[in-house]
Amino acid sequence: xxxxxxxxxxxxxxxxxxxxxxxxxxxxxxxxxxxxxxxxxxxxxxxxxxxxxxxxxxxxxxxxxxxxxxxxxxxxxxxxxxxxxxxxxxxxxxxxxxxxxxxxxxxxxxxxxxxxxxxxxxxxxxxxxxxxxxxxxxxxxxxxxxxxxxxxxxxxxxxxxxxxxxxxxxxxxxxxxxxxxxxxxxxxxxxxxxxxxxxxxxxxxxxxxxxxxxxxxxxxxxxxxxxxxxxxxxxxxxxxxxxxxxxxxxxxxxxxxxxxxxxxxxxxxxxxxxxxxxxxxxxxxxxxxxxxxxxxxxx
Amino acid sequence: xxxxxxxxxxxxxxxxxxxxxxxxxxxxxxxxxxxxxxxxxxxxxxxxxxxxxxxxxxxxxxxxxxxxxxxxxxxxxxxxxxxxxxxxxxxxxxxxxxxxxxxxxxxxxxxxxxxxxxxxxxxxxxxxxxxxxxxxxxxxxxxxxxxxxxxxxxxxxxxxxxxxxxxxxxxxxxxxxxxxxxxxxxxxxxxxxxxxxxxxxxxxxxxxxxxxxxxxxxxxxxxxxxxxxxxxxxxxxxxxxxxxxxxxxxxxxxxxxxxxxxxxxx
Numbered sequence: 001x002x003x004x005x006x007x008x009x010x011x012x013x014x015x016x017x018x019x020x021x022x023x024x025x026x027x028x029x030x031x032x033x034x035x036x037x038x039x040x041x042x043x044x045x046x047x048x049x050x051x052x053x054x055x056x057x058x059x060x061x062x063x064x065x066x067x068x069x070x071x072x073x074x075x076x077x078x079x080x081x082x083x084x085x086x087x088x089x090x091x092x093x094x095x096x097x098x099x100x101x102x103x104x105x106x107x108x109x110x111x112x113x114x115x116x117x118x119x120x121x122x123x124x125x126x127x128x129x130x131x132x133x134x135x136x137x138x139x140x141x142x143x144x145x146x147x148x149x150x151x152x153x154x155x156x157x158x159x160x161x162x163x164x165x166x167x168x169x170x171x172x173x174x175x176x177x178x179x180x181x182x183x184x185x186x187x188x189x190x191x192x193x194x195x196x197x198x199x200x201x202x203x204x205x206x207x208x209x210x211x212x213x214x215x216x217x218x219x220x221x222x223x224x225x226x227x228x229x230x231x232x233x234x235x236x237x238x239x240x241x242x243x244x245x246x247x248x249x250x251x252x253x254x255x256x257x258x259x260x261x262x263x264x265x266x267x268x269x270x271x272x273x274x275x276x277x278x279x280x281x282x283x284x285x286x287x288x289x290x291x292x293x294x295x296x297x298x299x
Numbered sequence: 300x301x302x303x304x305x306x307x308x309x310x311x312x313x314x315x316x317x318x319x320x321x322x323x324x325x326x327x328x329x330x331x332x333x334x335x336x337x338x339x340x341x342x343x344x345x346x347x348x349x350x351x352x353x354x355x356x357x358x359x360x361x362x363x364x365x366x367x368x369x370x371x372x373x374x375x376x377x378x379x380x381x382x383x384x385x386x387x388x389x390x391x392x393x394x395x396x397x398x399x400x401x402x403x404x405x406x407x408x409x410x411x412x413x414x415x416x417x418x419x420x421x422x423x424x425x426x427x428x429x430x431x432x433x434x435x436x437x438x439x440x441x442x443x444x445x446x447x448x449x450x451x452x453x454x455x456x457x458x459x460x461x462x463x464x465x466x467x468x469x470x471x472x473x474x475x476x477x478x479x480x481x482x483x484x485x486x487x488x489x490x491x492x493x494x495x496x497x498x499x500x501x502x503x504x505x506x507x508x509x510x511x512x513x514x515x516x517x518x519x520x521x522x523x524x525x526x527x528x529x530x531x532x533x534x535x536x537x538x539x540x541x542x543x544x545x546x547x548x549x550x551x552x553x554x555x556x557x558x559x560x561x562x563x564x565x
Binding site for chain 2: 187189199202207
């Protein structure tokens, strides 16, 4: 009898097969690398914000009216806003807020949406009908209107904004995942999986889910920019992050009226939104190419 | 093992008046078919004759392809036509499993082969040393290196993938393989290897086989009994020799006449 050593049967990294596959395939992906580097810089800057900004107190509500609306200069690289706060400091601290919103909304949306979606898509029948009708109810409301309504009803703050955006975002992931899972459910390897006697739970989470992730990841990357903009819109309307929180959308809103006279107040947070959204998109596009199951490691 | 099982033996698979329909359209009808241990029954016919639909229905997988299955298919006493998911799982991977037409498409593209094998065995309560031993034995039986377990499906050839699918059936110690055109996606030399392997396994392990094929040459080497299907209905059923050498139905004669002959010009 031939006994195969356990490590030969299933290498340790197999437990993270999806990540291993991604890591192998991401080598040489320039688009992914560019997006990842930019995002990494943004994340590192956000984490080190108190140490790499000249006026960290400006992120917490400190005001300096004497120095209001100073154009970019040696002391204030991005200038100052209406109450004399350093725009560079607030842009760097704003990355913390925006990234927190993006990761919170996407995590909650994927957790709820993709889980329900793959179950609905694989199971079909009444389970799919119930799940999809519930998503229809949520999608029947215009997304921004529903978010606004929730923010008005609840206490307007950052947590409410995250909740409000998540409520309008998760049904899209359910729809996407359900469609992909239904398609995967009809593939030859799922017939083989069933014929091996694999339980529905294992079939869904070991076989359907990993094969459903590519479109979800692409959608995540596309949505990240949209979430930053939606959070900014809520903040703009006074229903998201509140003063003195440093948040890019709020900063753009505050600088909007001053654009002809003090462009820097809105420009730099606006550029930050643009760069972050673009980096997320590049990351997603790179991931999409890399995770296509039909690609070999080296191609 | 002989083609004809002893009349007193209990069939492994017992099909009675099985009808597969899509909406109002009947795509496959098997009035009666028993498959015994060690026996190979082939369903033959042209494309669209309903043989694959019949095979999936026998496996209890008809509903997943959107078909409605009526009648009765008893496998180890479980009627897979109206079985619950839990009942089906007791049949799949123990009494019967599937070997598909496109072996690489039949393997999860994001899972290494070793992981798949381990999961399949774990599902049936075989873990640890026992699982490793069974997989090792099965791989050596189908002449595949252990190293293949580290690979993803796209990293192996069609022949290797098909051998691996067969190895899964061996490791699970199933009583019957449902093979859907198991060699049609492979080149001729690999076809011969797979055929030889299936035939040896059947004889060694007394494994039954329900084989779907349009290739009468393949059927003639493996099948004990042949069911000829046309437009979803059985037109002839009999032993291999009866069907191939003394066909009763005109359609069977047409099928036999259509078999290509090496060197023939018309």
